Amino acid sequence: MRSIPIVQIGLxxxxxxxxxxxxxTREALAKHYRLSLVYLALADSGGVRATGAALTRDEIEAALxxxxxxxxxxxxxxxxxxxxxxxxxxxxxxxxxxxxxxxxHEMMLAERVAAGSxxxxxxxxxxxxxxxxxxxxxxxxxxxxEATVGAGLPIIATLQALLDSGDTVTRIEAAMxxxxxxxxxxxxxxESLSTALRAAHALGYTEPDPRDDLSGADVARKAxxxxxxxxxxxxxxxxxAEPWFPPAMAGLSRDEFLARAEELDASFAARVAEARxxxxxxxxxxxxxxxxxxxxxxxxxxxxxxxxxxxxxxLFSFTTARYAERPLVVRGPGAGQALTAAGVLADxxxxxxxx
Amino acid sequence: MRSIPIVQIGLxxxxxxxxxxxxxTREALAKHYRLSLVYLALADSGGVRATGAALTRDEIEAALxxxxxxxxxxxxxxxxxxxxxxxxxxxxxxxxxxxxxxxxHEMMLAERVAAGSxxxxxxxxxxxxxxxxxxxxxxxxxxxxEATVGAGLPIIATLQALLDSGDTVTRIEAAMxxxxxxxxxxxxxxESLSTALRAAHALGYTEPDPRDDLSGADVARKAxxxxxxxxxxxxxxxxxAEPWFPPAMAGLSRDEFLARAEELDASFAARVAEARxxxxxxxxxxxxxxxxxxxxxxxxxxxxxxxxxxxxxxLFSFTTARYAERPLVVRGPGAGQALTAAGVLADxxxxxxxx
Numbered sequence: 001m002r003s004i005p006i007v008q009i010g011l012x013x014x015x016x017x018x019x020x021x022x023x024x025t026r027e028a029l030a031k032h033y034r035l036s037l038v039y040l041a042l043a044d045s046g047g048v049r050a051t052g053a054a055l056t057r058d059e060i061e062a063a064l065x066x067x068x069x070x071x072x073x074x075x076x077x078x079x080x081x082x083x084x085x086x087x088x089x090x091x092x093x094x095x096x097x098x099x100x101x102x103x104x105h106e107m108m109l110a111e112r113v114a115a116g117s118x119x120x121x122x123x124x125x126x127x128x129x130x131x132x133x134x135x136x137x138x139x140x141x142x143x144x145x146e147a148t149v150g151a152g153l154p155i156i157a158t159l160q161a162l163l164d165s166g167d168t169v170t171r172i173e174a175a176m177x178x179x180x181x182x183x184x185x186x187x188x189x190x191e192s193l194s195t196a197l198r199a200a201h202a203l204g205y206t207e208p209d210p211r212d213d214l215s216g217a218d219v220a221r222k223a224x225x226x227x228x229x230x231x232x233x234x235x236x237x238x239x240x241a242e243p244w245f246p247p248a249m250a251g252l253s254r255d256e257f258l259a260r261a262e263e264l265d266a267s268f269a270a271r272v273a274e275a276r277x278x279x280x281x282x283x284x285x286x287x288x289x290x291x292x293x294x295x296x297x298x299x300x301x302x303x304x305x306x307x308x309x310x311x312x313x314x315l316f317s318f319t320t321a322r323y324a325e326r327p328l329v330v331r332g333p334g335a336g337q338a339l340t341a342a343g344v345l346a347d348x349x350x351x352x353x354x355x
Numbered sequence: 356m357r358s359i360p361i362v363q364i365g366l367x368x369x370x371x372x373x374x375x376x377x378x379x380t381r382e383a384l385a386k387h388y389r390l391s392l393v394y395l396a397l398a399d400s401g402g403v404r405a406t407g408a409a410l411t412r413d414e415i416e417a418a419l420x421x422x423x424x425x426x427x428x429x430x431x432x433x434x435x436x437x438x439x440x441x442x443x444x445x446x447x448x449x450x451x452x453x454x455x456x457x458x459x460h461e462m463m464l465a466e467r468v469a470a471g472s473x474x475x476x477x478x479x480x481x482x483x484x485x486x487x488x489x490x491x492x493x494x495x496x497x498x499x500x501e502a503t504v505g506a507g508l509p510i511i512a513t514l515q516a517l518l519d520s521g522d523t524v525t526r527i528e529a530a531m532x533x534x535x536x537x538x539x540x541x542x543x544x545x546e547s548l549s550t551a552l553r554a555a556h557a558l559g560y561t562e563p564d565p566r567d568d569l570s571g572a573d574v575a576r577k578a579x580x581x582x583x584x585x586x587x588x589x590x591x592x593x594x595x596a597e598p599w600f601p602p603a604m605a606g607l608s609r610d611e612f613l614a615r616a617e618e619l620d621a622s623f624a625a626r627v628a629e630a631r632x633x634x635x636x637x638x639x640x641x642x643x644x645x646x647x648x649x650x651x652x653x654x655x656x657x658x659x660x661x662x663x664x665x666x667x668x669x670l671f672s673f674t675t676a677r678y679a680e681r682p683l684v685v686r687g688p689g690a691g692q693a694l695t696a697a698g699v700l701a702d703x704x705x706x707x708x709x710x
């Protein structure tokens with residue numbers, strides 16, 4: 001039996017679900033892979049819970065309970081991004097798992113990679129910051145990050161397997177925002193954008209400020225991660241995202257923006273009509289090719305895999321040297337705490353099997 | 356740099372393509388993973404080429420040339436299934452890669468697993484033979500077999516990642532015969548079965564005797580592999596496949612069968628009409644659930660992912676505890692020498708990274 005030490009950063013919804021999944025799969029992983037995943041530390045923005053040895057199940061449950069009650073989980077003060085990890089008697093070969101959504105972790109994680117640790121990410125920010133940090137994280141193939149794109153869908157693993165076997169990616173087309181996919185479906189069903197948007201906001205399908213979805217910035221970050229995985233040396237500025245609202249509405253308060261959403265209706269109705277006139281479908285599409293990337297509303301022809309998409313599902317279409325005439329397509333729900341945590345756990349298992 | 360020794364069994368179309376891909380990716384694998392894949396031996400039904408040390412590029416090319424010219428590749432006589440592998444000074448940790456289509460390899464491969472080797476398969480037969488042999492091959496998760504189902508499509512890897520993260524598969528529905536998918540498309544386009552079948556046969560889309568496709572036996576073997584991967588302790592007899600021809604036509608010669616294919620037209624025309632009447636699509640579907648499996652022609656509703664399938668593409672739909680309302684779907688070309696070899700190579704790389 002190999003004991004694999006884990007340091008987990010982030011105890012939000014995904015983080016707590018991940019802890020539950022790690023505990024729930026212990027027996028199966030021991031049986032199938034003779035692996036035992038043990039927590040060396042749990043960290044969030046408020047501090048670190050660590051004892052210098054593996055946390056017991058009781059200590060883990062206590063940290064979850066503290067978090068649920070809004071108390072600090074910390075047994076050691078300090079923020080996760082500024083922690084003196086090397087002083088914590090953490091074994092060098094630990095897997096550092098970042099399931100937070102916090103910026104500024106890339107330097108610390110790259111240092112752990114340089115020290116021989118492996119990294120698993122659901123946090124997109126360390127991969128969409130500077131190219132040098134991305135490359136530092138990829139040193140010796142030390143980092144896995146399936147859950148940063150499409151949650152638990154097998155996107156990064158599929159892309160990496162294509163590249164490992166010597167294939168060449170010529171085009172990735174993807175719909176990877178469940179929220180924007182939902183809005184496209186509602187528009188196609190004849191709803192106005194303002195009605196669809198307010199309903200989605202009320203149902204909790206959007207970020208608290210829906211402009212965080214509508215800006216396209218999150219889709220652009222995912223497109224950047226796909227592009228960098230293909231070896232393209234780009235930064236976020238190389239992937240312009242078309243927002244769903246004009247610059248003048250960026251300065252409004254959230255409530256003002258929602259109140260004035262009708263101002264967007266006419267232009268969206270026109271685009272839906274345009275799509276219908278040519279027999280196509282309106283989708284918010286990220287396109288990555290070696291020549292460049294774009295993120296925006298597109299009219300896709302009826303026979304395109306993206307046209308068959310409904311609701312919040314994500315879809316990824318890979319056209320490569322070998323999948324030249326017909327693409328490799330992966331489709332399904334691409335968000336949610338349980339699916340995201342499952343993507344992280346599968347990465348942890350794959351990483352642990354290599355250690 | 357880690358040197359990973361490989362023994363490859365099978366030098367047909369897929370086998371020769373795999374050798375080419377291994378040679379072509381050497382530099383990239385050295386750079387990204389510090390891995391060097393070296394051939395210890397190449398084997399086919401006629402014998403084994405091995406020297407006791409890594410084969411040089413010249414020796415590998417000589418074996419391919421011998422094969423292309425119909426000469427024996429062997430420097431050591433004997434059949435691959437009966438080879439005294441342990442006498443060949445093969446390092447115990449070698450990866451045994453079976454890309455043949457030959458029966459009877461399961462015992463030899465299971466012995467190699469017991470001796471500490473890892474196995475990568477494109478050959479379905481070792482996995483669809485006895486359950487005890489399947490379980491022996493899976494000991495210590497020693498065997499990967501992506502290319503046995505869907506060629507290079509990420510099917511086994513996806514299923515394994517779902518299981519590793521503690522998900523529970525409730526239903527797999529799949530169209531995994533390109534040939535039968537092509538025939539379904541032609542039937543839907545209004546062709547008679549006999550016309551579509553003779554055209555497919557003339558174009559080389561079918562096996563030399565098309566009844567080897569039409570029996571459904573190959574689809575049943577793939578369904579068995581999916582079921583066993585889910586932990587279901589079944590044998591091939593637990594997966595009845597509905598053939599496309601009546602028992603009376605099984606005893607005909609191939610040419611007699613093709614000459615009498617019109618006898619099938621009326622019943623297939625009736626099924627196409629039945630599908631059309633309910634707005635559905637006719638597909639040859641394998642269904643695997645914990646309660647049982649079936650393989651046969653089904654009418655799927657228009658909104659089912661399988662209904663959107665066209666031509667020879669494969670499609671796999673996974674419904675699980677976490678993907679309960681909307682399935683995880685993988686779709687694309689599921690056959691061909693280059694795609695199959697790529698699936699094998701990605702498995703070899705994943706295995707090598709663990710050694």
